[in-house]
Amino acid sequence: MTExxxxxxxxxxxxxxHLDYFNIGISVDCVIFGxxxxxxxxxxxxxxxxEFEGLYSLLGDLVxxxxxxxxxxYRILKERTGLDDVYLEQVHSFGSLDRxxxxxxxxxxxxxxxxxxxxxxRVDSNELHWHSIxxxxxxxxxxKLILDxxxxxxxxxxxxxxxxxxLLPEKxxxxxxxxxxxxxxxxxxxxxxxxxxxxxxxxxIDTEEMEENVPHRPGKLHKLKSEYKKIAVSxxxxxxxx
Amino acid sequence: MTExxxxxxxxxxxxxxHLDYFNIGISVDCVIFGxxxxxxxxxxxxxxxxEFEGLYSLLGDLVxxxxxxxxxxYRILKERTGLDDVYLEQVHSFGSLDRxxxxxxxxxxxxxxxxxxxxxxRVDSNELHWHSIxxxxxxxxxxKLILDxxxxxxxxxxxxxxxxxxLLPEKxxxxxxxxxxxxxxxxxxxxxxxxxxxxxxxxxIDTEEMEENVPHRPGKLHKLKSEYKKIAVSxxxxxxxx
DNA sequence: GCAAAAGTGTTAATCTTACACCCATGC
DNA sequence: GCATGGGTGTAAGATTAACACTTTTGC
Numbered sequence: 399m400t401e402x403x404x405x406x407x408x409x410x411x412x413x414x415x416h417l418d419y420f421n422i423g424i425s426v427d428c429v430i431f432g433x434x435x436x437x438x439x440x441x442x443x444x445x446x447x448x449e450f451e452g453l454y455s456l457l458g459d460l461v462x463x464x465x466x467x468x469x470x471x472y473r474i475l476k477e478r479t480g481l482d483d484v485y486l487e488q489v490h491s492f493g494s495l496d497r498x499x500x501x502x503x504x505x506x507x508x509x510x511x512x513x514x515x516x517x518x519x520r521v522d523s524n525e526l527h528w529h530s531i532x533x534x535x536x537x538x539x540x541x542k543l544i545l546d547x548x549x550x551x552x553x554x555x556x557x558x559x560x561x562x563x564x565l566l567p568e569k570x571x572x573x574x575x576x577x578x579x580x581x582x583x584x585x586x587x588x589x590x591x592x593x594x595x596x597x598x599x600x601x602x603i604d605t606e607e608m609e610e611n612v613p614h615r616p617g618k619l620h621k622l623k624s625e626y627k628k629i630a631v632s633x634x635x636x637x638x639x640x
Numbered sequence: 641m642t643e644x645x646x647x648x649x650x651x652x653x654x655x656x657x658h659l660d661y662f663n664i665g666i667s668v669d670c671v672i673f674g675x676x677x678x679x680x681x682x683x684x685x686x687x688x689x690x691e692f693e694g695l696y697s698l699l700g701d702l703v704x705x706x707x708x709x710x711x712x713x714y715r716i717l718k719e720r721t722g723l724d725d726v727y728l729e730q731v732h733s734f735g736s737l738d739r740x741x742x743x744x745x746x747x748x749x750x751x752x753x754x755x756x757x758x759x760x761x762r763v764d765s766n767e768l769h770w771h772s773i774x775x776x777x778x779x780x781x782x783x784k785l786i787l788d789x790x791x792x793x794x795x796x797x798x799x800x801x802x803x804x805x806x807l808l809p810e811k812x813x814x815x816x817x818x819x820x821x822x823x824x825x826x827x828x829x830x831x832x833x834x835x836x837x838x839x840x841x842x843x844x845i846d847t848e849e850m851e852e853n854v855p856h857r858p859g860k861l862h863k864l865k866s867e868y869k870k871i872a873v874s875x876x877x878x879x880x881x882x
Numbered sequence: 883g884c885a886a887a888a889g890t891g892t893t894a895a896t897c898t899t900a901c902a903c904c905c906a907t908g909c
Numbered sequence: 910g911c912a913t914g915g916g917t918g919t920a921a922g923a924t925t926a927a928c929a930c931t932t933t934t935g936c
Contacts, residue, residue, distance in 0.1 A: 467735035493709035614913040856886040857933040
């Protein structure tokens, strides 16, 4: 069930009928970022609303009466990607009167970082597809605005917090990491300065392994120190300062 | 009408009855910061809920079906303080299942910066009072968490964006400005370095006036350049980068 | 004249940027 | 042996931090 689909099951309506003076819908929308082919991508679904014929939208759903916001976005992510150990962070809420053609729906936007190559990820089914951030001109609802807001937030956080490792496989080379930074920041980085800066942050462990199957000299593989993994998402368990 | 008061007028229920499958309440809460007596303060009201006997809460209200989130928080601010030209910024949304004792209410938190001394501000009536941030141990609902989240956001923004001038009268001395920074950041700053840094940002105009009625050598009065005033609040009109 | 804050520069330390060469591997 | 990226250090420039004395005013 997506934000596009406003029906709620009868049982759920019963359970919350004592609150019938509450009449604004609330949803979460997830900007699910992935990284592949040296390109930052976002997971989109074809909109099934007439109003948005031919447009794609973010993955979202109404918040259920018995789940909190973080739980709702985790649920969407789990349902859509099969992953349940991903990075998720609330970014901003959007509540324009006309943002949803079927009625008043306020949405809380999250961004999420997943490893596209992760074998547990089942995406090809459904109508889900990864889209290059660069090429996205227009989305259903106000989802382009939401995407841009989340992209900006990601850019702000990327140099200060060890978040983007969630976009990479567990072990990666420094070249891969640098290319990812470049894709997110939209600029080229000096290799020596980049490596110095990363070394200074002390986020990584040098595994003793080397890249394989590269058509050039293989680089060392690194991984994120375990204390930086799975940084908490909610304000109850606030983002780790590093 | 505050978040504490969940009743909606009948006319409003009628208008939105076609959305009766939406059953979660949505409110906004405003962390209204002020500055007085070298101390950062927040505007609170005594909670009228039994559950929170003796506790204070932030100013908030349910979002009306015909207003967007920014409008709702402006309305609350206007109603409560009489001011309508204040700085307002959305910070985070909170949606724990048990955060409101009367039912499911998700709230969008804003912070706001106002000049306490502004003569238009009528606060003494009602049960509104300014409380020193330092001394607040516990608030109704999850409002202490909301306050802490907004204080942290304010701290993050204060050195990068010209926001805190909204806490000061139009004309102020550099000493007053430095004391305000110190109150927000919770640390002492070197006067010479502070003045150098502020000069570098080029936010201020040197009025030709001097402080009056100070028991020491008067300082020059400065004011914020007009292009930095009233920085926009919503994601539709995003925060000015400076 | 004393108390209080205004106003103002220099130096050292740190961080950031720019930049070039040899090395290991696959083909 | 050639193409590709791996791996490494240094010097100049920019930013930040530490620090003290003279001046102006109110009382």
